[in-house]
Amino acid sequence: MIEQKVVTPEYLFFEAERKKQLMTGSEAVREAIRKANVDMAISYPITPQSESMHLVGDIFAEGYVKEYFRGENEFAVMSSVAGAAMAGVRVFTATGGPGTMRAFEVFPTWAGARLPIVCAFMTRGVNSPLTIQPDTIEMAYLLETGMLMLHAETAQDLHDMILKAFIVAEKTDVHVPVGVFADGFFVTHTKETLEIPEPNIKLPSYNPYSSPVPPMDMENVPVRQMRDPFVMKSNFISYAAHASWQQEVDAAAERSRKYLETYLGGLLETENEDADVLLVTSGTAVCQSREAMAIARAQGLSVGLVKLKSIRPFPTEEIRALATRARAIIVPEFNRVGWLAKEIKSVIDEPRKVVGAPRVYGGMTMPPEIILDEIRRVTR
């Protein structure tokens, strides 16, 4: 293994000197994992994710990751990382689009077993017709799996969020998986400027005793409930277990808010939040909205921006407060179903303020001009 100095998470995130570099989102994943003190990484290729885990393989060869292999398929990979996490090591993997769908059964299992797995999702459209290009539809399906969901706008976010995800996931009162989402191609394959700490430092290793459930204990939950499910004995016991356990998983996710406040500087961030019209979105729809906002403001329109960094937990109270002041809330999204617009409508007092547009899907680019069209429509 390569010698690296162990530093506190706070030092790595906020104090370590950062150097400017031009790199792709996939390379940003490599640089994050280089400093994440990961014990085990398991890969399975799917565009646009393949490059990320390939690069993690490269740094395994260099001695930055203790164990790395390629699984048989996404279901096997997600099951293997579950086993590794249960055994008490820090694990990382990544997938996207159809790969996410193939592995799906395992995601709620992670949360139910309180496994602090970090998985990067490089979002891609889901068939049919076939596409390999960006679309955030898979996030709609993952909303209620119990995992925390962070959405990166840029490669810089992706790098920082992956590192922070491990630390939040491993807090005893949280201890659930974290999905870090980045839009395929728009982040993974785009070269941009990042500021990142040198790779001679790394996070402290995972402490398996931080787990709120006994690791690999055959007689206690969570392993007990897998090897010897309650439902095989008594429906009554099973119902009772679910009633408490499902609520506890939700509560664990809720308890992550304070850590996300500390490490991400809030579940959302705003620019011109007192504006009449707010663009509220996440991922690379934020980049496109920044351009649209700049053009609109240059034309004298009162437009602000709300970037959601955390989707689970959802910044409910923050959005409710912002929505009270705004006249209209425009939600640009890279998917057909408008899951984010639905989420926002469900938490604010006047859902009619929400404009669920523009929606771009199947891999197409979202020109800032179509966001401007919506701004003009509501300010007319």
Added chain:
Amino acid sequence: MSEKISIRMSGLGGQGAVTAAHILGAAAYRDSLQVTVNPFFGAEKRLAPAESYVRISREPIFERGEVLYPNIIMIFHPHVITMGKCYTMPFFDGLQEGGTILINSATPLPLTKEDRHNLTERKAKIYYVPATEVAMQVSGTELSTNIAMLGGLYGIRPLTSMKALEESMVERFGGGKFVASATTAALDDAVKEKFGKVSQMIEKNMEVIRKAGESLTEHSLS
């Protein structure tokens, strides 16, 4: 450079449109400009449409994805126009007024009357460069076509210093650091095999760039 320059490079898989964009972007970064580079392609296979986009500015760049309103369009192969092998049809769609089109062809392509009309209306400037011929002639391989296209571009408008361009080529082809898919890596090996040393390859590439710049012709639309 006061405004943002947005470039769309349309080519066929294997021609190096993605690599050309990376080299140009890295050169702009070396000259302390703001830059984003992003490739777009379907399944990676040779001769399938492949595009890449470069945005260069002195101000921060947020927008990403396809360049829908380019200042410069670089066409790496006539088939992009004649067989519609591009993500944007017609090939010049979205070209900003006074924009530039650079086409890899020794002779002017037979543009339709409609194309001609629309391009004239946009006050477009069309340049031709025999990029593949220059690549064959100077470095003995058509795999340098992308470098010749950059030569044509710099002949029209040098977007960075030549020093930065050369350094970014050294970075791209010189070290083991570059991340490429298996197909791109195979093409890299093929082109490197042509030359004994990387320094030789860079020297040839710089010559390709000079020669392509000299072989540039502006074509009148009228």
